[in-house]
Amino acid sequence: MSISIFLLINQYIPILRHSQSSRYQSTYLSLPPSIHIFVVGPQSLINNLTELGVPSSAINLISPNKLSSTPNGSITIIDWNYANKTLHMNYNELARTLETPMGKNDLVIIVNENPSETLMLEETMAVAWGQPIPQQGHWVPGLLN
Numbered sequence: 001m002s003i004s005i006f007l008l009i010n011q012y013i014p015i016l017r018h019s020q021s022s023r024y025q026s027t028y029l030s031l032p033p034s035i036h037i038f039v040v041g042p043q044s045l046i047n048n049l050t051e052l053g054v055p056s057s058a059i060n061l062i063s064p065n066k067l068s069s070t071p072n073g074s075i076t077i078i079d080w081n082y083a084n085k086t087l088h089m090n091y092n093e094l095a096r097t098l099e100t101p102m103g104k105n106d107l108v109i110i111v112n113e114n115p116s117e118t119l120m121l122e123e124t125m126a127v128a129w130g131q132p133i134p135q136q137g138h139w140v141p142g143l144l145n
Helices: 043-051 062-071 080-085 091-103 115-129
Strands: 004-009 011-016 037-040 059-061 073-078 106-109
Touching: 037 043, 037 062, 043 059, 043 073, 062 073, 062 091, 080 106, 091 106, 091 115, 106 115
Parallel strands: 037 059, 037 073, 073 106
Antiparallel strands: 004 011
16 A cells, blocks of 8 residues: 655645555656755655656755754655654654744655554644744645555
């Protein structure tokens, strides 16, 4: 089973769970040339993004503690399983890490393969979004099955 998240940035961008190979033979992707994509996850997630047509020059592997220094309006993709199991990050740490990116109008995507954690991750994002920082973006929870 693959999980897809669809975002509207000039057109739909599918992002697949990185542990599964892509079923799409051809995906066309158009991003503004100045877009910055910051990834907290394994190299395999970056490889899948480039296979989908995301220019490798736009993707930056980053540690969670550096997310507050990303440019405004960036795209941040966090592989929760990687952050939790490899970096030993918990929900509270994730909420604190996301406060600044969500406050500066970044698009935050959390990739999660465990449906039982979805509600807790949504609550974690709500906590990060609700902190006393300027709110300029919108957050809509979603469940992907």
